Amino acid sequence: GENVEQHPSTLSVQEGDSAVIKCTYSDSASNYFPWYKQELGKGPQLIIDIRSNVGEKKDQRIAVTLNKTAKHFSLHITETQPEDSAVYFCAATPLNAGNMLTFGGGTRLMVKP
Amino acid sequence: DVKVTQSSRYLVKRTGEKVFLECVQDMDHENMFWYRQDPGLGLRLIYFSYDVKMKEKGDIPEGYSVSREKKERFSLILESASTNQTSMYLCASSSTGGVQGGYTFGSGTRLTVV
Numbered sequence: 001g002e003n004v005e006q007h008p009s010t011l012s013v014q015e016g017d018s019a020v021i022k023c024t025y026s027d028s029a030s031n032y033f034p035w036y037k038q039e040l041g042k043g044p045q046l047i048i049d050i051r052s053n054v055g056e057k058k059d060q061r062i063a064v065t066l067n068k069t070a071k072h073f074s075l076h077i078t079e080t081q082p083e084d085s086a087v088y089f090c091a092a093t094p095l096n097a098g099n100m101l102t103f104g105g106g107t108r109l110m111v112k113p
Numbered sequence: 114d115v116k117v118t119q120s121s122r123y124l125v126k127r128t129g130e131k132v133f134l135e136c137v138q139d140m141d142h143e144n145m146f147w148y149r150q151d152p153g154l155g156l157r158l159i160y161f162s163y164d165v166k167m168k169e170k171g172d173i174p175e176g177y178s179v180s181r182e183k184k185e186r187f188s189l190i191l192e193s194a195s196t197n198q199t200s201m202y203l204c205a206s207s208s209t210g211g212v213q214g215g216y217t218f219g220s221g222t223r224l225t226v227v
Contacts, residue, residue, distance in 0.1 A: 036215075041220070043220045089155070089156065101215075105154070106156075
């Protein structure tokens with residue numbers, strides 16, 4: 001089955017700096033890669049996703065890139081703000097997995113004011 | 114606003130008790146999932162369901178069971194709670210035709226077994 005690894009497990013940045021979280025996946029058949037943000041005391045919420053026919057997608061200060069050949073994808077947050085502090089999860093799903101997402105282990109991002 | 118609602122935010126139960134965690138979604142989603150979340154271990158799938166009265170084991174089903182009698186409701190049952198089941202429990206749902214719209218998660222139930 002699919003295996004997703006996520007790095008780093010913790011990331012501390014200064015407000016205004018950029019943050020990058022990286023994930024690798026094992027199943028070359030995976031074709032959908034969502035990212036979730038989990039704020040303290042809440043459930044994860046989808047913030048951005050990318051499909052395998054696209055190399056990059058942006059939404060304001062966040063962007064996701066996908067390298068299918070290397071089987072890795074990354075989340076980029078620019079001009080970080082204290083409210084970006086949260087746990088971020090990447091996920092992947094192969095074509096034959098029905099409706100099952102495989103999640104990475106999570107990254108705790110801390111943005112220092 | 115679409116929602117996945119988990120009945121309790123915090124629960125404290127005694128060892129050996131039978132515990133029910135309830136999850137309800139209002140999006141007419143076919144698929145529902147139960148995860149537990151522990152520090153350093155990410156999200157681990159306990160059980161999932163693709164349809165009413167249907168259930169499938171996830172990665173860590175031992176000590177748990179589930180019930181899905183209605184499409185909108187998916188219950189997680191701890192048959193005899195133990196201290197190693199102290200955790201955050203997350204319910205999620207998704208549409209069969211739209212997993213590529215991701216899951217919708219509930220806010221979680223933090224369970225403490227003493």
